[in-house]
Amino acid sequence: GDVRVMKESTRQTIHQQIVxxxxxxxxxxxxxxxxxxxxxxxxxxxxATLTNQAMAAIKAAKIPQxxxxxxxxxxxxxxxxxxxxxxxxxxxxxxxxxxxxxxxHPHHSPDFMLDEDAILIAAKxxxxxxxxxxxxxxxxx
Numbered sequence: 001g002d003v004r005v006m007k008e009s010t011r012q013t014i015h016q017q018i019v020x021x022x023x024x025x026x027x028x029x030x031x032x033x034x035x036x037x038x039x040x041x042x043x044x045x046x047x048a049t050l051t052n053q054a055m056a057a058i059k060a061a062k063i064p065q066x067x068x069x070x071x072x073x074x075x076x077x078x079x080x081x082x083x084x085x086x087x088x089x090x091x092x093x094x095x096x097x098x099x100x101x102x103x104x105h106p107h108h109s110p111d112f113m114l115d116e117d118a119i120l121i122a123a124k125x126x127x128x129x130x131x132x133x134x135x136x137x138x139x140x141x
Contacts, residue, residue, distance in 0.1 A: 057132020
């Protein structure tokens with residue numbers, strides 16, 4: 001299974017409840033269980049300032065193919081990126097890859113199909129966010 005949470009305290013509660021249920025199964029059915037619980041992905045938390053800055057920079061770049069930029073609110077991806085976000089201010093964002101015919105089969109779908117033109121658009125968005133960050137953090141020497 002996969003446990004996805006919005007707060008670390010919730011993760012700890014769920015883990016403890018699973019352990020408790022395991023003990024209950026042992027007691028109820030007179031069996032022994034072995035729980036293999038790998039709790040390896042932390043909650044991914046975007047830095048609000050950096051995220052707002054990235055959104056503003058991408059909007060200001062006026063990349064023709066990017067017609068909408070929105071904050072989707074709290075999400076629960078199980079992402080390696082969460083480890084980076086624990087160490088330095090970070091901003092995780094999704095890049096749309098809807099096909100030209102309008103069909104949309106997102107990541108993890110058995111029908112996933114990427115419009116390869118989306119890769120260039122994504123690179124432009126990341127470049128705009130990076131340049132916006134660098135521009136806002138200039139120092140005078």
